[in-house]
Amino acid sequence: MYDFHNIALTPTQSLLLNIAILSVIVFAVLRSERRLDDSNPLLMLGILAIFGISGRILLDPLPNFQPVTVIVILAGVYYGAPRAIALAGVIALTTNFVVLGHGPWTLFQVLGWGLVGASGAYFSDYILKEGQLMLNRLAALAIISAFVFNWIVSLSILLKTDASMLAPYLINGLLFDLYHAAGNLIFVAWLATPLSEIMTKHLDTSSSKAVSEPVSSTL
């Protein structure tokens, strides 16, 4: 048989390929969103999950550069903590299980992103003023979340080493915390406004701001 798929790509080529694929996904999702019924936050959460999962997998070659943290914060701001935590769990489990590697650290990632989503919900009134997204405040929360999330995930090394190794581990990891923070800033600057526009369209009709009711009541 012909071996057409056995093409060796350099890391840069495969990254460009991944970014192209991600662009197609983002474009298709944005187009399909227009045909959705309004006021359907669960479908919107599905779209956010597709964004997060494909973004995290395809941007894997770039260290710590992925849209999940910002997406989870926005989900918390618009849809409340329970749904943001559920979204965090789905994205972390799916990406790790399918591609990136599943292990004890997945639990720490779910906890980290869950806390990030809950903080988005907590600061919802502060970030979303009269339907307007306060981008600078969102950017500040996204940058802080990068460090908090990374440090929570770093705690997973305690399963294998003792606490004395935590300090050098965190210090060595600071550069990766900075990568994560810079990536979050990029996603807030370029992605938050279009995302917030479509998320505003799919808020619950029953309430104009972040929901406090449990997910199950709308299923």
Add this chain to the structure above:
Amino acid sequence: MSKIPMSNELKPISVIAVIALILLAPSIRDALREEAATYVSDSESSHDGLPESWNNSQVMCVMFPSDTPHPKFNSGVTMIESDGSTYGANSEFNGTGVCVGGFTGFTEGMTFFLNSTNATNGDLDVSYDVTEWGPYVHTIGGLNANELTGNFSGAYWELLHNGEISMVGIGDLIMSEGDVLLWRIATW
């Protein structure tokens, strides 16, 4: 986009921040790893079982799994001096392998690793892949960790620095006097 005026200044700021970070990354990394190295305690116990004359010198040990021992270093742990002469073997260790010691003055882990393995006159040949994260050592003393099979998903050569799992790869490791490096097979 007059609705959200702040977005206009955030876009250039975000791009500038990323470019600045990419440019500064190498110097940030060097500063951080030197800072982190000060937290790695020079555990006295990492010299336990080694010749007393090596107490203040740098040592590199390789431990082999019982299923796949080294053809030459298969009884106790053989102690080899930096000039290549064999000091003897200590049979009180758990497992078999080799330690090469009596070195001073090395600061870079990879340089020390290559020099110390060279001192064994070819008994510890080393192979590694060059990755964007630095060198990935897959073979020491003819044992390729990538080819090990068993009741595990995969195996790799794990690096211990003064008795603790190293926080960085051998290519990023900063050494001080009296440091003991140890390689052993770990699985996941």
